[in-house]
Amino acid sequence: MEAEPGALYVYGYMRAGDARPEASGGVGDPPGAVEALVEGDLAALVTPVGPTGVAPRRANLLAHAEVLRQALDAGPVLPLRFGIAMAGPDAVRAEIARRTPELTQLLDALQDRLEMSVSALYREEVVLQEVLAENPKMAQAGRGIQGQPEAATHFQRIRLGELVAQAVDAKRAIDGGAILRELEPHAVAVSTDEPLHERMVVNAAFLVARDRLEEFDSAVERVSRERAERMQFKLLGPLPPHSFVGAA
């Protein structure tokens, strides 16, 4: 891939006083340096795009997330979407200058507020046991495919799978809603995502005040413990507020 000379990969914006350069750890192969490009009271975290460009690869996705997460230790951060590069320093400065009021306001609003990512998966055996016990016809259809060659039962499998998926969807609506209702009071805001997996019960990002992180953690601990037999939870964070910077 042909990279434009002088192009800068942009991770996000922060206050100029908080922004710190890093010798490595950025996008690119080998991982590039992270520079703080200052314009007025704000700064962009950038890495020069090397001749091989910035491919949409696992290492670059992780670098994007990790650069922003480390920057968060110094102060509020406004993440950009993954994969944005601008023509050069002048272009980045002009963009910051143009949006300074909006960016400053966002940084103030996100001061001491962090993103916590909560997801839960149904345990496969358990949720299928529930679905089949509640729907004898599906259990019967399941017996119908057992011991049969896969090719011979292809369409029966699709139909059965679709019915199971619908039953799991109905459970997801109930269980996911209950989880969100229990956690919302401990957060400033919540942003829900589509499930990433057919057994995912809930996939949500919560914006949590720094001084309530422990309270939020305890709430997730309680909510997950109460559902331990049916679900497995994952809690990631504190993260930069990827889900709360108002991407249009």
Place this chain on the structure above:
Amino acid sequence: MAVATQGSTGNYLQRGPTPGGLAEVLNIILDKGLVIDIYLRVSLVGIELLTVDARIVVASVDTYLRFAEAVNRMDLAQVGNAKTLPDLFSDMNEDVAESRTKGVITGAKEKILGSGDDDDDEEDEDDAGSSSRSRSSSGSRSRSTSGGSRSRAKKS
């Protein structure tokens, strides 16, 4: 500052300070964050496709077949009889969330790692081409078993 430190509580809550795998990092950052006007952007080949096609479509033939296969593996004589099921829980200690997500995210991986056949007609993409070759077998397998998954409609 981290309150949620690495570790797990029993086997029902796994904590981490940061996304570890591809599925997690995609979930955290994909389609999220500030954007800039398109005319200010320098094109990074392939990245634009990410926002379009990397989300997993849960309502798909692939999903239905996975559910059906899971049912196929079950001991249906035991359905509804919870007391005879302890063996079903034996694999709970594995990292279910991570391992299960891996299979589902194949579609996104094909896009991200550049092994897809519909987004790359450049012959000089040596780096992406060679490193994705090892994944192309799983990619083609999922294509062949999924029938019409390529044309599956987004349903939300």
